[in-house]
Each structure stands twice: as structure tokens, then as C-alpha cells.
Amino acid sequence: MVVSPVVLMIMGAVVGAAALAFVFRRAGGRPLIGLGIGAIAGAFGSALFMVPLDYCTFEAERQSLDRVFGMIFVLAGIALVVTPVSWLSGKLLRRESLMADDQTQGTFRHWWIALPLLAPTLTILVLFLYYPSLETLRLSTMLSRLGARREVFVCVDNFTRLVNDPAYVDTFVRTMFISFSIVVLSMSLSLLIASMAYLPLRGASIYRILLVWPYAMSPAVAGIIFLLMFNPSGGLVNHLFGKWFGIKLGWLNDPAVAPWTIILASVWKSMGFNILFYIAGLQNVPKDLIEAGAIDGAGLLRRFWHIVWPMLSPITFFLIVTNLTYAFFETYATIDYLTPGGGPLQSTTTMMYRVIQLGVQNNDMGKAAAQSIVLFLTVIGMTIVLFRTGGRQVNYGV
Amino acid sequence: MKKLVFLSIALVMVIALALPASPISAQEKTKIDVWIAFQDYRWDWAKAVAAEFNEMFPQYEVVVTGGYSYETMFAQVAVAAEQGQLPAVVQYFEAATQDARDSGLFKPIADALGDRTEINGLTVDMEDYVAPVIAYYTLDGKFTSMPWNTSSAITFTNMNYLRAAGWDKPPATWQEIDAACEAVMALDKAPEYCWTFPNHGWFFEQWMAVQNALYVNNGNGREERATEVAFNSDAGVALLEWLDDQYNKGYLYYSGAQGGDSWSTVDQAYSTQQIAIAVYSSSDTTLYTEMGEEGGFESVASFYPYNGEVGWTGNLIGGATLWLVDGLDPAVEEGALTFLVYFTNTENAADWHKVTGYIPIRMSAYQMLTEEGYYEANPNQTVALEQLAQSTITPATSGALVGGFPSIRNVVTAAIDRVLLTDADPAEVLAQAAAESNVIIEEYNLLNAP
Incomplete structure (x- = not known):
């Protein structure tokens, strides 16, 4: 051991003690008790990930990169334990309710009645979410194959090799590019189309149904149609492009173009959903506000920017979150049908694509688990940032 | 009162969750589950044969379940094994042979059969199966899994283009392809590209075999467990250099698709006559012959193109076999074995061959069709079988046995992709692919070697 577990525990204890002492002092408790509770919590937190890992990152034969990862795990463990403890003790000291306020209506007479009601949901969550998540964490430290004799x-x-792998860094950057392009293009085009479909036209409801249609199509069917359309040789798109403009593009076999084909197909696929929500949102914009704006002499664009756009902000915010989830997690089928194998020069291999390729095709569960954790943390991080920044600017109505 | 009703409902729900589904009424028939990796017309064919079998042997009920792909079938079986829910028969592709062998889940057909020559009244004649197939699936001296869909890689040529360019037969070597392509591309009505192949690892393996070059060490993994790849040899480099040259000259069409789903891009390019030559699997000979009939061109099958400077040794088989699960109830095992024998009898082997283009795996089926005059009317259908029959069986042409084979294929197709699309040196790319593959093998062996 380069760093002894005791040293790490003392470190955790110091951090925890300091944090809790501060919380206790501010909330009017005795700092010394806070110091004690914090020390225990911090020491426990430092061991949270390290005991299952058996402090392997600090073994003498390990690289310095492993130690860095070890320190990150230690700090994350401390944060994971100390944060809820300090939140809880702050609440208790101030004698605040642990639940949200104004929850008096419709409470059960006995607290335990809630349990059977929660049981089905909890059972499903534990079986299909919490347990698999823990299993993923465990697998990420293993070399593991389905059906193999043993695990190592x-x-x-599995994590450190990602840092040393330039191909993975490329994949990360490419995933960001493809995902953000999908979200931005899909949402702006949807807003434009929704604004037009919202105009009072004859047969508007038919247009609206047709616009939502792509969303109802299965990704596999959409993928095959796109593949046959975009196939660079013998495909319909290049046939027409060649006839009309005299150019043929390598939609699927040119590394510079292929990501855009994926973006295009994904945008087309997700637009129906966005249009649906934007039309609903537009219907909720009060007419009198727009009329008042018109009477005050505001032009179309001004009315849109100062009235419609702020009124749509809750929908936009909701759509950003769901679209990001779609772009990061649900484009696998589109990519695999259009550019099987991850595209020319891996130009359409996103993080999610790589996870499925490793886990399902290559049966390399450990590496797939590690990469899925990286992906998970990336998206969680972005969502938190989004809620902290964009979430505050959302205008929830008049 | 209300509370009581509410509580009792909650209680019933909890009990309903906890109880297993009621057992199905006792079965008189022995159920035999067969899992195959197809969902298309090939699955329909298998179900039809199973229905005939069920009628002939009322004591058995064979249920054929279709799956998404060869690659996902393996994961499905591994999960089923963990849960004790294995079927009686599983279809695996040739690249999963080492994995299947290491899994310990299967019983060699030879062991199950013993020295019987008859099972449930059906004659068993292992001598009648085609030799290269038996060679591939004879492991540790034992015939292991029952061949069903066996193919080889062959060439389909649009003779309309070739004739116009002054060629009256398809090119046979790399050098001839180059010469023929030069002529084809110089035509007034030249196709968009001259030739293509699906960037699937199997084609690289075929090109190694025709040069009599090993894919992995230890006699292609047949003398001893393979520990390293051997494809980064002169033969591998020569192949990549040739492909790169063809691509740079604008002869070779590369669709960008890699692996198991790359086939359809070639189908489309060939059927729309955007290319003159498609190097493809014999499994779709029927389809590729029909493409010509429907598109108004003569579609001719011929042997796999080889390196004229090295000569032709032989080709590999491809496709999949049916594996018998170990530890079955004796009655189920007997039924499964009976089904396997029935499934590959002369008539079924001949019909399967005609419907798809996979080779007739029984010599008697080939003779039967010859006598019927089938091959005079369908000359394309003999090519794959002749190619395999003329192959010299060496370690290289017997095919590689190596763990993690599907992952190595992904590495190889990515290497071909890089060679074609960048200026990278083929030898360097191949060396890198070999290093990557060696890690895969090392990790596989660490987890699976006994």
C-alpha cells in the first residue's frame, strides 16, 4: 500500500468533521457533536467504494493514474455520505419537517398504509433499476464474459484504459457533437414547424397528424428505409442527387458526411414528439397577451420573442431534457441500421453505440459496464447543470 | 370497512406477486425446444420441417424459436444457461465454435449417437455429410455439432458488363479482377464502380485461407488453444494492399457498412447494376441468380478470387451448425437427436439448398439433384460445393478456432475500413489490429481456459 487505509479514513474524518461542525454551528447545535458525527460519516465515506475495491488502487505495483482514480473514488465516497448527513442534521436541528411542506391534505391515518401502496413500484425499482445499477458497478471492476468459467x-x-485510449476520447467528443446537433436541430426545426402547423388553416389537424407520424414508426423500420434511401451506390437519394445536381455524396461511407446522415435521421425521428409538445404549448399561450402586444405595435418577431418564447419555456426545458436523453441513449438503432459497425473510420460510433457493441456483440461485460458508467455520469452531470442554470429561467406562467 | 377491503386487496396483490404462475397441465408429448438465429424465410422453412416432423413422430413436439442474429444468440444462450432454461438444440455460427466448446454446455453429436446407425427408425449415415464441413466441426477427434446451413464465399458477376468489356468468363484472380475492372470502367456505359464485397470479417478470413495463410497461431487453434493472431503476415498485408489499390483506382465500392449488417448494401448495389462484380456468400445464390433474371442481366457465380501470385489452396466454410445441449432428459435428448437427423436428411438437405443457396450438406442430396437435372438448369448452385470439394484441407483452410472471434472480426473490419479510407500503411494498420486482437484472445483465455 502506498497510502494506508487509515490515512484515507483520517482524511475523510477531517473533511466530514469540518463540514458537520460548520453545519451544526450555523443551525445552532453544538459544534462538538457535529465534529463527532462528521468524523464518523467522513471515515465511513472514505471506505464506501474502497472496501469493495479492497484498496486495490493504492497497491504498490499500481500506476499513478490508478492512485488518482482511487483518490476520486475516496472523495466521491466522502461526498456521498457527508452530504446527506449534513442535510439531515441541518433539518433536524432547525426542527424542520423532512417532507415537503403543505402536505396535510389526504394524509393516511397510519404511516404504514403507504408501504403496500409503494411496494409494487419499489419492487420494480429494486429489481430492474437499483440491483442492476449495483451489478454494473461491480462488473465495471471485472474482466467478465457471459458464459465464461470465471471472472477476474x-x-x-476498465476506467484507466479509457483515459489512455485516444480512440475513446474521440468517441467522447463525437458523441457530444452528434448529440447536441440532434437536440438543437430537432428542437429548432420542430418549433418552426409547430408554429406553422398551429396557423389556422383548412385541414390543419391532418397536417398535425402527419407531422407526428415519424415518431410512431419503429426505429428498425425507419433505419432500413433510410439505409435503402441513402446507400451511396444504388440508393434513391444519390440517384436523384446525381440526376438533378450532378453530385453524389458518400452519405454512409464518407467519414465527414456519415455523422450528418445520422443526425438527419435522428432529427427526423424525434421531431414528431417535439412538434406534438410545441403545438400543445402554443395552444396554451393566452391570445389576449398576443393581441395586446399587437395593439401596442409589436411585430411578429417581437411578439414571438417577448411573449410566445417565454411562455413556451417550460416546454422547451422539458424537451431539452428528454431530447438529450434520446440523443445520448436511444440513437443506437438508427446508427446500427444506417452505418452498421459504427461508421467509416468509426465516425458514427457514439458512447452508447460502443457500450452495446462491447457488451452485446463482443460479450465483454466489464469494459461495457465501465463505459456505461462514464456515459451515465456524463449525462447526469449535464442534466444537473441544466437544472441549475436553465431551470431557473423557466417561466411557469402568469 | 373500507380499510378492510383496501387491505385485503393489497394482500391479494402481494400474494399474487409472490406466487408462481400455475403449472401448465401435464404434457403427454416430449417438448423439444430448438433456437435458431433467423427470423426470415429461413425460420419459416425450419418451422415447416418441424411441423412435418411432429406429424411423423407424434410423441415429440419440436418448437423452433427464431432469434435476431448469430451474435445475440450467444448472449441469449449464456443467460438461459444461468437460469437453467436452456433449449435442447441451439444454432451457433462458425465463429462461436470455440466459445461453444469452452462453455461446456454442449454434448458432441458423436457421443450422443454412440455407434448407432439408426435412431427412431431413421438411418444415420455420417459418411454422407460433406467432408470440409465434417473437418471444420470435428473437434478433439469427435464430430461435435450437426451442420445445417453451410456456405462458402463466392463471386457473382454481371456478365453483361464483362462481355461488353471483352471478357467471356468471370475473372478468377486478383490480377484478373484488376484487368477486367480496367476494361469495365472504360466502357461508355460503365457502372458506378466495378466490384464490391461486404466488409464482414469472414471475407478477410477467406482471403487468408486461399493464400494458405493462418489466421491464428497453433495451427489455426486446432493443435492447441490459439494464443495470438497470425494474420499480420505477408499474406494479410498483400491482401490489404490489393484492396487499397482497388479502392484508390475507383474500382472497389465500399459502402461503409461493417459486420453482420453489411450484406444488404451489396445486395442493393448489385441488383441495381451499379457494380459489375459482387464477392458474396453462396448462402444467397438463389437470390443473386434471381436478381439477374429480374434485372435483365446474366448473373454468373464463380470461385472466390485468389492471389494469382500465390495460387489457390482452398476456401473456408461459413454458416452455422446445430448444437445439442448436454445434460438433457434422455427422452428429450433422443427426440432432439432424431430431429437433427430428420432435419438434415437427403430430401430436406436438397430442399434447403434449393430454397437458399447454402450448400447441400449431404452428398446423397447432391446426387439426387444431379439426377433430377437441377444443376443443368441452375449452374450457379454447384459453385460453392465444387469450390469446397476441390479445396485442399490444410490447417489454414480448415478455419480458425479462437475465443472472442466475433470481437476480433470487428477489429479486422475496422482495419480494412482504415486502410481504404486513409493513407495509413496497410502493414502498420494490420500490426495494430493484431495487437488489439491479441488482447482480446489473452483476456478470453484468462476467463475461459480450463
Whole structure:
């Protein structure tokens, strides 16, 4: 051991003690009790990830990168334990309710009645979400194959090899590019189309149904149609492009173009959903506000920017979150049908694509688990940032 | 009162969740589950044969379940094994042979059969199966899994283009392809590209075999467990250099698709006559012959193109076999074995061959069709079988046995992709692919070697 577990525990204890002492002082408790509770919580937190890992990252033969990862795990463990403890003790000291306020209506007479009602949901969550998540964490430290004789513990190698792999860094950057392009293009085009479909036209409801249609189509069917359309040789799109403009593009076999084909197909696929919500949102914009704006002499664009756009902000915010989830997690089928294998020069291999390729095709569960954790943390991080920044600017109505 | 009703409902729900589904009434028939990796017309064919079998042997009920792909079938079986829900028969593709062998889940057909020559009244004649197939699936001296859909890689040529360019037969070597393509592309009505192949790892393996070059060490993994790849040899580099040259000259069409789903892009390019030559699997000989009839061109099948400077040794088989699960109830095992024998009898082997283009795996089926005059009317259908029959069986042409084979294929197709699309040196790309593959093998062996 380069760093002894005791040293790490003392470190955790110091951090925890300081945090809790501060919380206790501010909330009017005795700092010394806070110091004690914090020290215990911090020490426990430092061991949270390290005991299952058996402090392997700090073994003498490990690289310095492993130690960095080890420190990150230690700090994350401390944060995971100390944060809820300090939140809880702050609440208790101030004698605040642990639940949200104004929850008096319709409470059960006995607290335990809630349990059977929660049981079905909890059962499903535990079986299909919490347990698999823990299993993913465990697998990420393993070399593991389905149906193999044994598993081998590899510490954090599945993570450190990603840092050393330039191809993975490329994949990360490419995923960001493809995903953000999908979200931005899909949402802005949807808003434009929704604004037009919202105009009082004859047969508007038919247009609206047709616009939502792509969303109802299965990704596999859409993928095959796109593949046959965009196939660079013998495909319909290049046939027409060649006839009309005299150019043929390598939609699927040119590394510079292929990501855009994926973006295009994904945008087309997700637009129906966005249009649906934007039309609903537009219907909720009060007419009198727009009329008042018109009477005051505001032009179309001004009315849109100062009245419609702020009124749509809750929908926009909701759509950003769902579209990001779609772009990061649900484009696998589109990519695999259009550019099977991850595209020319891996130009359409996103993080999610790589996870499925490793886990399902290659049966390399440990590496797939590690990469899925990286993906998970990336998206969680972005969502938190989004809620902290964009979420505050959302205008929830008059 | 209300509370009581509410509580009792909650209680019933909890009990309903906890109880297993009521057992199905006792079965008189022995159920035999067969899992195959197809969902298309090939699955329909298998179900039809199973229905005939069920009628002939009322004591058995064979249920054929279709799956999405060869690659996902393996994961499905591994999960089923963990849960003790294995079927009686599973279809695996040739690349999963080492994985299937290491899994310990299967019983060699030879062991199940013993020295019987008859099972449930059906004659068993292992001598009648085609030799290269038996060679591929004879492991540790034992015939292991029952061949069903066996193919080889062959060439389909649009003779309308070739004739116009002054060629009256399809090119046979790499050098001839180059010469023929030069002529074809110089035509007034030249196709968009001259030739293509699906960027699937199997084609690289075929091109190694025709040069009599090993894919992995230890005699292609047949003398001893393979520990390293051997494809980064002169033969591998020569192949990549040739492909790169063809691509740079604008002869070779590369659709960008890699692996198991790359086939359809080639189908489309060939059927729309945007290319003159398609190097493809014999499994779709029927389809590729029909493409010509429907598109108004003569579609001729011929042997796999080889390196004229090295000569032709032989080709590999491809496709999949049916594996018998170990530890079955004796009655189920007997039924499953009976079904396997029935499934590959002379008539079924001949019909399967005609419907798809996979080779007739029984010599008697080939003879039967020859006598019927089938091959005079369908000359394309003999090519794959002749190619395999003329192959010299060496370690290289017996095919590689290696763990993690599907992952290695992904590495190889990515290497071909890089060679074609960038200026990278083929030898360097191949060396890198070999290093990556060696890690896969090392990790596989670490987890699976006994």
C-alpha cells in the first residue's frame, strides 16, 4: 500500500468533521457533536467504494493514474455520505419537517398504509433499476464474459484504459457533437414547424397528424428505409442527387458526411414528439397577451420573442431534457441500421453505440459496464447543470 | 370497512406477486425446444420441417424459436444457461465454435449417437455429410455439432458488363479482377464502380485461407488453444494492399457498412447494376441468380478470387451448425437427436439448398439433384460445393478456432475500413489490429481456459 487505509479514513474524518461542525454551528447545535458525527460519516465515506475495491488502487505495483482514480473514488465516497448527513442534521436541528411542506391534505391515518401502496413500484425499482445499477458497478471492476468459467478482478483498469485510449476520447467528443446537433436541430426545426402547423388553416389537424407520424414508426423500420434511401451506390437519394445536381455524396461511407446522415435521421425521428409538445404549448399561450402586444405595435418577431418564447419555456426545458436523453441513449438503432459497425473510420460510433457493441456483440461485460458508467455520469452531470442554470429561467406562467 | 377491503386487496396483490404462475397441465408429448438465429424465410422453412416432423413422430413436439442474429444468440444462450432454461438444440455460427466448446454446455453429436446407425427408425449415415464441413466441426477427434446451413464465399458477376468489356468468363484472380475492372470502367456505359464485397470479417478470413495463410497461431487453434493472431503476415498485408489499390483506382465500392449488417448494401448495389462484380456468400445464390433474371442481366457465380501470385489452396466454410445441449432428459435428448437427423436428411438437405443457396450438406442430396437435372438448369448452385470439394484441407483452410472471434472480426473490419479510407500503411494498420486482437484472445483465455 502506498497510502494506508487509515490515512484515507483520517482524511475523510477531517473533511466530514469540518463540514458537520460548520453545519451544526450555523443551525445552532453544538459544534462538538457535529465534529463527532462528521468524523464518523467522513471515515465511513472514505471506505464506501474502497472496501469493495479492497484498496486495490493504492497497491504498490499500481500506476499513478490508478492512485488518482482511487483518490476520486475516496472523495466521491466522502461526498456521498457527508452530504446527506449534513442535510439531515441541518433539518433536524432547525426542527424542520423532512417532507415537503403543505402536505396535510389526504394524509393516511397510519404511516404504514403507504408501504403496500409503494411496494409494487419499489419492487420494480429494486429489481430492474437499483440491483442492476449495483451489478454494473461491480462488473465495471471485472474482466467478465457471459458464459465464461470465471471472472477476474481488475481493479479500475476498465476506467484507466479509457483515459489512455485516444480512440475513446474521440468517441467522447463525437458523441457530444452528434448529440447536441440532434437536440438543437430537432428542437429548432420542430418549433418552426409547430408554429406553422398551429396557423389556422383548412385541414390543419391532418397536417398535425402527419407531422407526428415519424415518431410512431419503429426505429428498425425507419433505419432500413433510410439505409435503402441513402446507400451511396444504388440508393434513391444519390440517384436523384446525381440526376438533378450532378453530385453524389458518400452519405454512409464518407467519414465527414456519415455523422450528418445520422443526425438527419435522428432529427427526423424525434421531431414528431417535439412538434406534438410545441403545438400543445402554443395552444396554451393566452391570445389576449398576443393581441395586446399587437395593439401596442409589436411585430411578429417581437411578439414571438417577448411573449410566445417565454411562455413556451417550460416546454422547451422539458424537451431539452428528454431530447438529450434520446440523443445520448436511444440513437443506437438508427446508427446500427444506417452505418452498421459504427461508421467509416468509426465516425458514427457514439458512447452508447460502443457500450452495446462491447457488451452485446463482443460479450465483454466489464469494459461495457465501465463505459456505461462514464456515459451515465456524463449525462447526469449535464442534466444537473441544466437544472441549475436553465431551470431557473423557466417561466411557469402568469 | 373500507380499510378492510383496501387491505385485503393489497394482500391479494402481494400474494399474487409472490406466487408462481400455475403449472401448465401435464404434457403427454416430449417438448423439444430448438433456437435458431433467423427470423426470415429461413425460420419459416425450419418451422415447416418441424411441423412435418411432429406429424411423423407424434410423441415429440419440436418448437423452433427464431432469434435476431448469430451474435445475440450467444448472449441469449449464456443467460438461459444461468437460469437453467436452456433449449435442447441451439444454432451457433462458425465463429462461436470455440466459445461453444469452452462453455461446456454442449454434448458432441458423436457421443450422443454412440455407434448407432439408426435412431427412431431413421438411418444415420455420417459418411454422407460433406467432408470440409465434417473437418471444420470435428473437434478433439469427435464430430461435435450437426451442420445445417453451410456456405462458402463466392463471386457473382454481371456478365453483361464483362462481355461488353471483352471478357467471356468471370475473372478468377486478383490480377484478373484488376484487368477486367480496367476494361469495365472504360466502357461508355460503365457502372458506378466495378466490384464490391461486404466488409464482414469472414471475407478477410477467406482471403487468408486461399493464400494458405493462418489466421491464428497453433495451427489455426486446432493443435492447441490459439494464443495470438497470425494474420499480420505477408499474406494479410498483400491482401490489404490489393484492396487499397482497388479502392484508390475507383474500382472497389465500399459502402461503409461493417459486420453482420453489411450484406444488404451489396445486395442493393448489385441488383441495381451499379457494380459489375459482387464477392458474396453462396448462402444467397438463389437470390443473386434471381436478381439477374429480374434485372435483365446474366448473373454468373464463380470461385472466390485468389492471389494469382500465390495460387489457390482452398476456401473456408461459413454458416452455422446445430448444437445439442448436454445434460438433457434422455427422452428429450433422443427426440432432439432424431430431429437433427430428420432435419438434415437427403430430401430436406436438397430442399434447403434449393430454397437458399447454402450448400447441400449431404452428398446423397447432391446426387439426387444431379439426377433430377437441377444443376443443368441452375449452374450457379454447384459453385460453392465444387469450390469446397476441390479445396485442399490444410490447417489454414480448415478455419480458425479462437475465443472472442466475433470481437476480433470487428477489429479486422475496422482495419480494412482504415486502410481504404486513409493513407495509413496497410502493414502498420494490420500490426495494430493484431495487437488489439491479441488482447482480446489473452483476456478470453484468462476467463475461459480450463
